[in-house]
Amino acid sequence: MYFADYHMHSKYSFDGAEELEAMCREAVKKGLNEIAVTDHMDIYEGLDYGQMKNFDVDQDLPPFGPDGRPSYDFPGGQLVEIPGGSMVMPGGVLCKMDVSGLYTQLYALTARWAGRLKVRVGSELGQPMRNKAAADKFLADWPLDFVIGSIHNMDHDLDVYYYDFTKLDPARVYSAYLDRLLELAREGDFDVLGHITYPVRYMEKGIGRQLDLTPFTDRFRDLFGILEYAGRGIELNVSGLCRGIGSTMPPLPILKLYRECHGEIITVGSDAHELAHIGGYQQEAQDMLLEAGFRYITTFEKRKADFVKIS
Ligand SMILES: [Zn+2]
Ligand SMILES: [Zn+2]
Numbered sequence: 001m002y003f004a005d006y007h008m009h010s011k012y013s014f015d016g017a018e019e020l021e022a023m024c025r026e027a028v029k030k031g032l033n034e035i036a037v038t039d040h041m042d043i044y045e046g047l048d049y050g051q052m053k054n055f056d057v058d059q060d061l062p063p064f065g066p067d068g069r070p071s072y073d074f075p076g077g078q079l080v081e082i083p084g085g086s087m088v089m090p091g092g093v094l095c096k097m098d099v100s101g102l103y104t105q106l107y108a109l110t111a112r113w114a115g116r117l118k119v120r121v122g123s124e125l126g127q128p129m130r131n132k133a134a135a136d137k138f139l140a141d142w143p144l145d146f147v148i149g150s151i152h153n154m155d156h157d158l159d160v161y162y163y164d165f166t167k168l169d170p171a172r173v174y175s176a177y178l179d180r181l182l183e184l185a186r187e188g189d190f191d192v193l194g195h196i197t198y199p200v201r202y203m204e205k206g207i208g209r210q211l212d213l214t215p216f217t218d219r220f221r222d223l224f225g226i227l228e229y230a231g232r233g234i235e236l237n238v239s240g241l242c243r244g245i246g247s248t249m250p251p252l253p254i255l256k257l258y259r260e261c262h263g264e265i266i267t268v269g270s271d272a273h274e275l276a277h278i279g280g281y282q283q284e285a286q287d288m289l290l291e292a293g294f295r296y297i298t299t300f301e302k303r304k305a306d307f308v309k310i311s
Pocket of ligand 2: 008124
């Protein structure tokens with residue numbers, strides 16, 4: 001058995017808190033052979049890499065409205081049109097990430113843990129096509145082993161996390177999300193696409209049911225075709241299992257479709273933002289991959305894929 005958790009966040013991510021050293025200790029404790037630390041590098045139009053808009057900043061207002069749902073009716077917020085409807089967008093503020101602190105530490109850590117744990121230097125690069133110059137400069141400045149290309153933010157740089165799906169048309173939102181995945185797959189510099197059914201998780205909370213992905217089958221085929229042609233892959237993100245949501249991103253039928261489309265490159269990631277989730281559901285993920293027809297998981301060094309047999 002070879003376990004490689006290829007998606008996790010440290011205190012250097014805006015939404016993480018854990019020390020890198022503690023993450024390595026936890027990985028060894030959980031019996032992992034290899035990890036990739038993939039802190040967020042979300043890219044925004046008109047900003048340098050490392051600068052970001054933090055929408056989640058107004059601590060003084062009650063986080064929940066009268067209906068018990070999150071309230072984003074912030075001062076500074078504005079009514080905006082988004083795919084599937086309109087919503088009040090929270091007012092964001094600019095903040096900065098300690099990019100140099102992260103990678104200086106991470107390069108040192110890789111050497112320090114050699115022989116006990118393979119530590120890969122990664123990034124979760126969010127919507128790089130929003131500002132290709134900033135994304136390219138980031139990749140040129142910091143030599144990485146592995147890059148997840150993700151879409152979190154859609155129109156107005158707003159994370160889908162904030163969308164109120166009780167008031168939006170979920171199918172239209174997912175269709176717009178797929179447009180962006182296709183754009184990223186065509187233009188982006190990355191190794192695997194992250195959590196390709198990301199909005200579906202938040203839809204489940206809003207509408208109380210799974211979105212039917214069957215109508216998107218042809219577009220998934222297009223997406224997987226583009227990835228295969230470019231020598232890129234996807235991830236099996238098990239954060240939903242770690243957090244008790246019960247589903248993976250993507251779910252099994254889409255994994256099977258990816259394999260049917262000759263997809264081979266696939267990493268497994270917990271998307272852990274806390275120590276307890278590191279290395280979660282590795283065995284279950286490999287069992288799922290076997291069921292979907294995969295025989296190998298993928299690991300990366302210096303952006304080059306390697307294949308480890310599932311046993
Ligand atoms: Zn993500
Ligand atoms: Zn992540």
